[in-house]
Amino acid sequence: xxxxxxxxxxxxxxxxxxxWLAVLGLWIARYVSNHMTLKEIDQRYAININSGENIAILVxxxxxxxxxxxGMWVLFRYLxxxxxxxxxxxNFIASITHELKTPLASxxxxxxxxxxxxxxxxxxxxxxxxxxxxxxxxLHKMINSILEAGRLENRRTPHNCQLVDANDTLLxxxxxxxxxxxxxxxxxxxxxxxxxxxxxxxxxxxxxFENLMDNSIKYTVNEPNIEIRLSxxxxxxxxRYRDHGQGVSPSQLRKxxxxxxxxxxxxxxxxxxxxxxxYLVKGIINFHGGRIKAxxxxxxxxxxxxIKIPRYPHCKKRYLEKLLNPKP
Numbered sequence: 040x041x042x043x044x045x046x047x048x049x050x051x052x053x054x055x056x057x058x059w060l061a062v063l064g065l066w067i068a069r070y071v072s073n074h075m076t077l078k079e080i081d082q083r084y085a086i087n088i089n090s091g092e093n094i095a096i097l098v099x100x101x102x103x104x105x106x107x108x109x110g111m112w113v114l115f116r117y118l119x120x121x122x123x124x125x126x127x128x129x130n131f132i133a134s135i136t137h138e139l140k141t142p143l144a145s146x147x148x149x150x151x152x153x154x155x156x157x158x159x160x161x162x163x164x165x166x167x168x169x170x171x172x173x174x175x176x177x178l179h180k181m182i183n184s185i186l187e188a189g190r191l192e193n194r195r196t197p198h199n200c201q202l203v204d205a206n207d208t209l210l211x212x213x214x215x216x217x218x219x220x221x222x223x224x225x226x227x228x229x230x231x232x233x234x235x236x237x238x239x240x241x242x243x244x245x246x247x248f249e250n251l252m253d254n255s256i257k258y259t260v261n262e263p264n265i266e267i268r269l270s271x272x273x274x275x276x277x278x279r280y281r282d283h284g285q286g287v288s289p290s291q292l293r294k295x296x297x298x299x300x301x302x303x304x305x306x307x308x309x310x311x312x313x314x315x316x317x318y319l320v321k322g323i324i325n326f327h328g329g330r331i332k333a334x335x336x337x338x339x340x341x342x343x344x345x346i347k348i349p350r351y352p353h354c355k356k357r358y359l360e361k362l363l364n365p366k367p
Contacts, residue, residue, distance in 0.1 A: 055111060063104050139181060142174035180249075184315045187246065188298070191322035198240040198326075200362040202351060205237040205276050209269060212245045216252055226262055227252075231269040235276050235350040238327065238359040247323040248280075250316040251344065255282035264341075272347075274354035275329070281336065281343035292333055296321040324348070327362075328355045 149167045153159065159167075210229070217227050256263050264283040271277070287295060294300050298318045324331045329348040336343055349355045 056108060063101070139178065142178045145174045146171050183246070184250075184319060187243075187319055188315050188322070191319070191326065198243065198362065198365070200238050200240045200365075202236055202363060203239050203241070205235045205239075205348070205350075206233040206269065208237075208239055208241060208244075209233070209278070212241070212248055213267060215245070216248055219249075220252055220256060220263070222263060222265070227265045227267070229267045229269070233269050233271050233276050235271050235353075237276055237348055238351055238362050240327070240362075243323045243326065247320050250320050251280055254316050255284055255341075258282075258286075259284040271350065274350055275347040276350055278346040278348070279343065280346065281341060283341040286335060286340065286342045289335065292335065295333060296331075320344075328358050 149171050153164070153167060213227070213229055216222075220227075252263075252265065255265050259282065266279075266281045268279040269277070270279075295317050298315065300314055300318070321331055324346060327348055329346060331347075332345045334343055334345070349359060351359050
């Protein structure tokens with residue numbers, strides 16, 4: 040993988056800034072020297088020398104140099120950001136290439152086995168088909184995540200938003216995911232309720248919780264332990280989601296929603312992923328006019344998210360009407 044070193048660019052930037060400061064120092068020294076010489080001539084020969092123009096030129100010059108220094112700093116920060124994004128993008132390409140090849144390789148092996156052996160029993164055939172179905176679902180989820188990330192960045196996301204009963208819709212999604220991940224009622228505990236209506240793209244909301252649960256399960260050593268609490272506030276539907284997995288360090292907390300960012304866990308060094316899960320979660324919440332905040336529980340076990348989704352029509356009605364009635 041190509042390495043990106045910022046050291047030489049930092050050195051170049053520092054040298055440029057030092058050059059500017061050296062020019063500025065020489066300029067000020069020259070001005071002071073000339074000013075003292077003119078003042079001495081004025082005192083010796085009683086000549087009234089007007090230095091106002093020189094002072095004006097000095098002020099304008101200093102202003103231009105300061106603007107140039109600030110501009111160079113902004114340019115450096117911009118380039119540094121893009122170097123960082125390029126490095127993350129390269130890591131993403133390497134990771135997603137491996138992630139895509141793995142299920143494809145598994146499916147290919149199963150198909151070659153089926154093609155080579157004609158006397159496979161009905162039970163073995165069913166097992167192969169089930170395994171290929173699992174790998175196909177995994178492949179579909181990865182591709183869907185990549186496509187959804189692109190749609191969210193485009194800001195003209197195709198959607199199918201509906202005005203729904205929040206309580207029934209969310210409970211249906213959570214029960215569906217409980218079955219998908221084979222979670223018991225003890226492993227996924229749902230409490231509270233909502234009496235609100237909300238504007239949902241149901242597929243996107245499902246994808247959001249699918250990513251949250253997928254992360255919770257991947258980063259849990261023992262059996263999953265997920266809590267979801269649903270309630271209503273004045274203008275928002277409140278969803279508190281918490282797992283009891285490995286969690287993250289305080290320094291990582293602000294980065295977990297960034298694109299391509301992956302939390303390294305020494306207890307799970309082989310955890311696979313694209314670095315898009317929580318990025319998609321935040322993007323989908325923002326698309327629905329809501330907010331999400333991550334925090335570390337007091338006992339420092341796991342991770343918790345507080346999600347707020349606008350209640351219709353009590354909050355952001357104009358924005359929600361646009362989602363319900365998009366322009367062609």
